[in-house]
Amino acid sequence: MPHRLRLTAPLPSLDAWVEAFARAEIPVLAETAEALEHMRATEDDVDAHSLGDMISTDPLMTLKVLVHASEQRRSRNTGMRADAETVTAALVMTGISPFFREFGPQPTMExxxxxxxxxxxxxxxxxxxxxxxxxxxxxxxxxxxxxxxxxxxxxxxxxxxxxxxxxxxxxxxxxxxxxxxxxxxxxxxxxxxxxxxxxxxxxxxxxxxxxxxxxxxxxxxxxxxxxxxxxxxxxxxxxxxxxxxxxxxxxxxxxxxxxxxxxxxxxxxxxxxxxxxxxx
Structure with missing residues (x-):
């Protein structure tokens, strides 16, 4: 599970930095979190393009979606050749309802x-x-x-x-x-x-x-x-x-x-x- 991290001194190696950041919680912009909840309430009217356009203005939410799509592809072992290289492609692969189930209310950087x-x-x-x-x-x-x-x-x-x-x-x-x-x-x-x-x-x-x-x-x-x-x-x-x-x-x-x-x-x-x- 992601956890909160607060470092005050540099870590000793590249592996240590990667491990720390890979396990840390990734918050998003407050406006992204708010927009996601608004879209969740009208999920049936949301498509991958409108959701992708909104997410693609937030670098960290973009990162979270692409990481999730990569993990999902590996865990399913679907044999799909194509990687999800953009947020919209990741949302098409995941599906709108599964996306909202996986991504609940988001922590914010603020x-x-x-x-x-x-x-x-x-x-x-x-x-x-x-x-x-x-x-x-x-x-x-x-x-x-x-x-x-x-x-x-x-x-x-x-x-x-x-x-x-x-x-x-x-x-x-x-x-x-x-x-x-x-x-x-x-x-x-x-x-x-x-x-x-x-x-x-x-x-x-x-x-x-x-x-x-x-x-x-x-x-x-x-x-x-x-x-x-x-x-x-x-x-x-x-x-x-x-x-x-x-x-x-x-x-x-x-x-x-x-x-x-x-x-x-x-x-x-x-x-x-x-x-x-x-x-x-």
Whole structure:
């Protein structure tokens, strides 16, 4: 059973981080929990697309649904070849009534973090950044006529889920990383993470995705290592520009982002900027 976790010191190994996060309760946005209860009351009128569209704005509820679909597929041993790579596909596989039976009233991140305003603010920033990145990535993929555009959207939405879990279950450590980067705007995220955690969040995230046996395509696209793959680039650049523009468009990294996105989409930087503002 999932349980509440509150870490105040870094864990000794990658395996320890994976075990802790894999067993921890994953809360969702309060508005997601409320919308689910509203839909539960009118279950007969709900379809996979409307439910999927609502869930797909919440990275952690998206993660929970995809993990459940993966576990369900393994436990049933149905022989189905296709993984559920998107929330809507997972809901079609599960069924609406079974979904509501499996997912009762959801714990919320607001309740879990209580009056920890710093943690709530830090988590909210990551969630908002993920939602923006998912819109950018979907826009890039659609522009490229990529048949896996929906999976690319999911990958961008989930790209930083380990950072969200850190804010939820180890807020003091997440705050240390944020403070290091606030004090030195040129400090790379991975350097700050290693300094505080002894490991990077990307390493934890990839290990968790493998532990949960999430779809191979989703896991691959979420991994930044293969920067030559255009699907990976869609997600990488969407996440990067969402991070750089979180507080405005005057970040020093934005011009380089625009050039690389322009190359990916075969557009001019000026047209690329116009497109990004439309996505926003």
């Amino acid at each position: 309740a879990l973090l209580g009056d920890n305003d710093d943690a709530l603010m830090g988590l909210s920033r990551v969630m908002q950044r993920a939602e923006r990145a998912s819109r950018y990535a979907l826009g890039f993929a659609a522009h490229r006529a990529d048949p896996d555009a929906a999976v690319i959207h999911s990958a961008a939405l989930l790209h930083d889920f380990a950072e969200m879990l850190l804010w939820l279950h180890a807020p003091a450590l997440a705050l240390q990383i944020a403070q290091l980067q606030e004090a030195d705007r040129h400090l790379r995220s991975v350097v700050a993470q290693r300094q505080v955690l002894g490991i990077t969040l990307a390493e934890i995230e990839q290990a968790l995705m493998k532990r949960w046996r999430l779809p191979e395509l989703l896991t691959r696209i979420t991994n930044d290592e293969d920067g030559r793959d255009p699907q990976v680039r869609c997600v990488q650049l969407a996440v990067r520009v969402a991070r750089h523009t979180a507080r405005g468009w005057d970040d020093a990294g934005v011009p380089d982002d625009l050039l690389e996105i322009a190359q990916l989409l075969n557009l001019s930087p000026e047209h690329t900027l116009k497109l990004l503002r439309e996505f926003d």
